[in-house]
Amino acid sequence: MKSYKILPCTDTQGYIVIEKSNFVSGDNPLLPNLKECPFEVACKPKTDIFKKLNPPKSISILGQTGWESAKTRGDEGGGGLMS
Secondary structure, three states: OOOOOOOHHHOOOOHHHHHHOOOOOOOOOOOOOOOOOOOHHHHOOOOOOOOOOOOOOOOOOOOOOOHHHHOOOOOOOOOOOOO
């Protein structure tokens, strides 16, 4: 059996996973009462023009990072410096 990864924002019942997240519900939620991904407007997950956005890359003061590594791949987001 092959397993597939599905993002909650791309599934019609994905709101269930989002609502049960520790970030939304729990003792001290950071995003209380969230029902859908906050980036849904930007990446349009339930349409034919879905753009998977990557998280930003962290900036390390310990590594020697050049500007060339701050580039992102086309239409993926996630810009920032990485070592």
